Amino acid sequence: MSRYKSSWRFLINLYKLTLKKKFSSPPKVVLFAFSLLWLDPFGIYEKLTSSLDNEKSPKGNMYWQKMTPDQLVDEADKLYSRGEYLQVYEILNRMRYNGNPEVQWRICRVLFKMSGDEKFSSNMREEMISEAYILINMALSLDDSNANIHKWMAIIIDAKTGYDGVIEKIKSYETIRFHMERAIELNPNDMVVLYMLGKWNYEMSRLTRFQRWIAKVFYHHDPPMSHYRDAYEFLMRSAELQTNEYYIPTFYILGKTCIKLGHFYRARYYLQYAAFLPPRTDYEEKCARKSKSLVIQLDKYDLASESIFYDFPNFTDQM
Structure with missing residues (x-):
């Protein structure tokens, strides 16, 4: 019994050291020791990190705790309009797997915006687009009648094929047009989608016969x-x-x-x-x-x- 008491004393001392910021995160030995005592290490980790967060910014955590998912989405939209994309991602990422397509397409939107920031490495920007592609497909599977989901599906596919190569780019033209037309069918007054459709038709019209011949002979696909x-x-x-x-x-x-x-x-x-x-x-x-x-x-x-x-x-x- 004394052995368990000493273990608890050891853990409590480590916990106090953590709160005093002598460690940037809870030591792994704490998690391991708690797991041996039949406690949930991940729950302890969350409590420790939340304690540190509360110590750093107590008002911030109280602020998030009082907000409903709909209020969080509204707040994320306000932050997005101010260009605070990283904060938007941090807010919405908490709810990415809650089955809400409104949250998922918004995460795709902010990932796309951040992928254009050159302060991130090329590999990181590509990973952002890959993550957005997975999420927008999840959103589409949940709601096929959402204009914003179709709009961002078209945008993300276009961005993704930019990394995938010329063949995938050519193959994606029809799919991109489908999602843009579906988006404008659901929301006829979306000036962004109308611009996208206009630019798409402009670029397709610019393709010369020689370019179309190259696409057909070497890539086995005819551009629309x-x-x-x-x-x-x-x-x-x-x-x-x-x-x-x-x-x-x-x-x-x-x-x-x-x-x-x-x-x-x-x-x-x-x-x-x-x-x-x-x-x-x-x-x-x-x-x-x-x-x-x-x-x-x-x-x-x-x-x-x-x-x-x-x-x-x-x-x-x-x-």
Whole structure:
């Protein structure tokens, strides 16, 4: 009996040392010894770590404990809007396996955002996308009628195939289009998905016969066909929804689409708009810079003002 008492004294002393921060985490010997005494080592570990956390930030833990899952999701959305992506991940990751697809697609969203941060290594960014791909498939299996899940499925597949190689990239085109079209079917006023569809159609239209021949002969897959008119339709719908907020790449790609269609006055209008909007990210700044360059190049074309009133065949009927 005295042996057990001495063991308990030893454990208590180690516990006190831990709380005094002489160890960064509870010593493994504590967990092992407690397990020998028929106690739950993981439960003890959680208690010890929670004690340390409480000592460091007592208000923070009380704050999380008082919030419901729905309140945590709302808080995560607020943090996301402020660009505090790591905090969002830490909050939502607590609930990743609770069977809530709203939580899972939000984790995918923040993982995608963090994967674009170059302060992380290339391997870590790839792991983020791989984790997001697993989670978004879990979310889709739980809810097939959620527009956000289909939107982020398209985004994550596109990001993942960027790491997987050219063959997987070509094979993914149809799947990406399916999820974007499903997302816009469920939420017709999502300006982001409309932009994505517009850009997808623009990129498919840009593929030359030679590039398509290469894809068919060497990769055994035919890229989908599209037309610049389809790109124009989706991009215009996205631009019309951007009243209280804006996304510079929408107007940049819209201007380039108008150039491809031969409507240079329209192109100049949208490119000038993109060039003079204040950029908020590096990508927006890049698009704004390229827009200015294209505006200068358009000076050599006949920019008849009446061309802005031209309507494409069947475009008005489809609105």
